[in-house]
Amino acid sequence: MTFSPLHFGDRLEVINPAGTMGIVTLWSRVDHVLRVVRDAGIDLSSKTSPVAAAGTLYGNGLREMLRNLLHNPQIDTLIVCGRDRSGSLEELTAFFERGVEPYDNPHARYEPVEGFGTPSCVRIRGTSRILDDLVTPALFRRPPTIVSFWPLQDPDVRDELRSFVAGYRPSPPPTPERIVVPLPRVRITSFPCNPREHTIRAGDPLTAWKDLIFTLHRFGVPVRLAKGERRELQNVKVIVEEPREIPEEDLVRWGYDPVHLRRYQEAILEGTCSEDETYSYGHRLRTYFGVDGLEEAARRLREDPEDRKAYVVLWDPRRDLQAAQGHPCLVSLFFRRFQERLTLTAVFRTHNALDAWLVNFYGLLAIQRHVASACGMDPGAVTVVSQSISVDTTQMDRAAFIAAERSFRYREDPMGYFRITVDEEAIVVEHRQGDFTLHTYRHPKSSRLQHEIARDCAVSDINHALYLGRQLARAEACLREGKPFVQE
Known part of the structure; x- marks a missing residue:
């Protein structure tokens, strides 16, 4: 049986196709390692060398390497002699010594493979290396012997390597058949990120919203909530530097009714709650707690423009932590003067990005303008913090359409x-x-x-x-x- 790689054949240095050993150089250059090995007196002839091939192993090529070994069961020994910068040697040995364990990868799923079903993600025990479960240690009737010789600059290490190769005797494989296991295609469900550190800054609310949808579409983490499956991020901060209404033709294009948004702005300033409602934002802001939060915030800022107590809450722990339904999503407002303008920071407990974020922003515009007028300031930036913001997975096609609109735009770095x-x-x-x-x-x-x-x-x-x-x-x-x- 001669060496025949399924993967990375153009990157492997084939030495003697009839050989039964492999040289793994990890992060070191293959040509450099082979030169040192040859200078150490080890046979690398294409006709007589026991070495079939040599190649690197940075880590990400482990899936392909294992499949190459299954396809070449005559390879019984792997000589590792290279610089290990990423722990790939530990991952290789741990695969055979410790095996694999199930792993729920939130960022990727495998597509079905004909004849093999749908692969699952597994992790090599004791490492962070993720693989598919089509190749497991049980498939190897005879796991290869793995020996490491490093650093090759050390004369004693070279002597040990020379002695090992001189004493090496190949053994026939327990099964002469080649095993072919396909590589499954990966379907990315979300790109890796820190799901709690996204900040979006834009000049207007429409651009901010489209950037927000792009961010959720690309980085949202799949979760299963009581309401169903969602793509979620946490503590997303959106800063709109020049908050203003969106042109009506743009609102209509993206599925929003300008008349509905104007009515929403009027309603959010009303301090009433009808009998068929469990709560309303206007009621929580202006009546529910026995104080008009917006008027009191404006009063404080009139008396002291640098006041930092113009803070209004909508969440009532006595009721909302125990009630079965009717929990406000908007939980707090903070008004603060900055560079002679009134800024507003709003915190939402939960947020529906596609259908609610822009509507809520229109409500915040009305609130900010009301307080700014009452305290004699011009409105400034609005910051919206969404502690949990998500997109329904059934709406991901709509999110993809919006995300595709994102294009490059230049902006000055505020840092200088x-x-x-x-x-x-x-x-x-x-x-x-x-x-x-x-x-x-x-x-x-x-x-x-x-x-x-x-x-x-x-x-x-x-x-x-x-x-x-x-x-x-x-x-x-x-x-x-x-x-x-x-x-x-």
């Missing part, structure tokens, strides 16, 4: 900008805001400047950060080569 020059000795980076230099960084290595700028949290926009990285790399190359540098 950078002016980069090069002198005879170093890269000089001025962190600026307007006409002022906030700080000057200086070093010949762009990597050092990268770490210093990151340490100071001087960049907040990912596009800005990528641009800065490109310019620093160019500046370092110009400094090294003695060429003039001009920032793009």
Whole structure:
């Protein structure tokens, strides 16, 4: 039986197809390792070497490597001699020694495979490596012997490797048949992220809403609630810098009725609750607690524009923690003057992103304008914090349509900008805001400047950060080569 890889055949260095050993170089370059092995006096001839092939193993190729081994049962030994930067050696050995365990991967599912059913996710015990369950240790009638020799720079290690290969004797495989296990296709359900740190900033509410739907569509985590399956994120913060009504034609395009939104704005300021309602926002804000929260907030700000007690709550623990139904989603409002304008921060306990977020935002516009007028300020930014925000999975096609609208747009980083020059000795980076230099960084290595700028949290926009990285790399190359540098 000769070596015949199913996967990564173009990346493997085939030495002797009739060999029964494999060399795994992990993160080290294959050509470098083979040169050292050859110099150590180990036979790598294409006709007589016991080594069939050599290749890397960064970690993500483990699924393919296991399938290659099943397809080549004559390979009984794996010699590992390379630098292990990601724990891939531990994962390889743990697969055979500890086995796998079921793992519920929230970000991906496997598509059905003809003849094999629908694979499930498993995890190699004691590691974080996720695989499909089509290949398990039980399929290997004879697991390969795994031996490690590192560092090869050590003469004693090279001597041990030479002695091991000299004493090696191949053994016939317990079954001569090749086993072919297909690689299942992965269906991404959500992209990995920290589901509690998303912040969206936009100039207007429509752009903010579309960015919010994009974020949920891409990063929302599948959950099963009492109401059904949802894609959820937690503690999402949306900042709308210039809150204003959306043009009616845009509202209609996205399925919203302008008349309904105007009526909602009127209703949210009313302090009544009809008999067929368990609660209303206006009632909770203006009547329920025996005080008109909006008028009291305005009064405090009139008396002291820097007052920080203009805080209104809608959640009643005595009732809402025990009631079976009728729980307000909007739970608090905080009014605060900032740069001579009245800002509003609203916290929602739960939020339906597709159908409720924009409607609720229109209500917040009415509330903010009412309080701003009563205390003599102009309205400023509105921040909406959604502690749990989700999309019904049955509406993901609609969410995908909205998410597809997202396109690149340039925005200035509120942290400032950078002016980069090069002198005879170093890269000089001025962190600026307007006409002022906030700080000057200086070093010949762009990597050092990268770490210093990151340490100071001087960049907040990912596009800005990528641009800065490109310019620093160019500046370092110009400094090294003695060429003039001009920032793009």
